[in-house]
Amino acid sequence: MSEMSGTFTADAIGPPVPIPDVPGADAGAEGLPSRSVLSARQRILVESSAIADVALRTAVASVLSATVTPAVVANALRHVNEGSERSNLNFYAELAAAHDPAKSFPAPTELPKVTSRPASPLTEWVARGTVDNIAFASGFRAINPTMRQRWSALTANNIVHAQHWRHRDGPRPTLCVIHGFMGSS
Incomplete structure (x- = not known):
């Protein structure tokens, strides 16, 4: 976004999707400002955002774990009798030892x-x-x-x-x- 015109400009090396240039100087070389310098409203906003972030990440991780766990367990149980991974690795190790790309x-x-x-x-x-x-x-x-x-x-x-x-x-x-x-x- 051009600071002067407020419009997006595209050049040969710019991203194909316009990305706004949002000005801000809250984080300097020393990092974010201390919470003690924030107003009560700003502290409430920062703390509630942090709590919401942790809660959302925990909820998403829990849902993903609950979704994936049955598939992983079923897959492990289903493949118990199909031969060990070691024998599968041995098959491909012997194939690699032949140095014949046409076989592999x-x-x-x-x-x-x-x-x-x-x-x-x-x-x-x-x-x-x-x-x-x-x-x-x-x-x-x-x-x-x-x-x-x-x-x-x-x-x-x-x-x-x-x-x-x-x-x-x-x-x-x-x-x-x-x-x-x-x-x-």
Whole structure:
């Protein structure tokens, strides 16, 4: 935000989403002011904000713990009889010792059918260009036979989702962000 005009300005290196520049000088090099210099109203506001912050964080942590705990316990109980993690690690250690990438990462046996659709106008505005949402069925099949059924049962992970960004001002370096570990459990 420009101090003189009160309007947002965008430049080539600025964020795509306007962020207001809120002036303030409460915290200096020595930190926040002591509570003793605050008025009674300011102390009540600071203390109630701190209490609300702790209460909210505790409530959110409790809800998340209560939500995740049954899944973690069920997952642990379900996998007790599927073989130890040690044997799974041994399988992959032997595979790595072979030094054969084709065995560790076999190429897909057939090309997937890729679908594409335009992303939302908000996404394209943030990207400052054209964005396509791409999806296709994953050809991944676990190499370890004892893990194959478990991994293929994670149906949410059987579809690959990606975005293809094309910026109006020309190509830029490519960034690939790949996730999936525990995001679906």
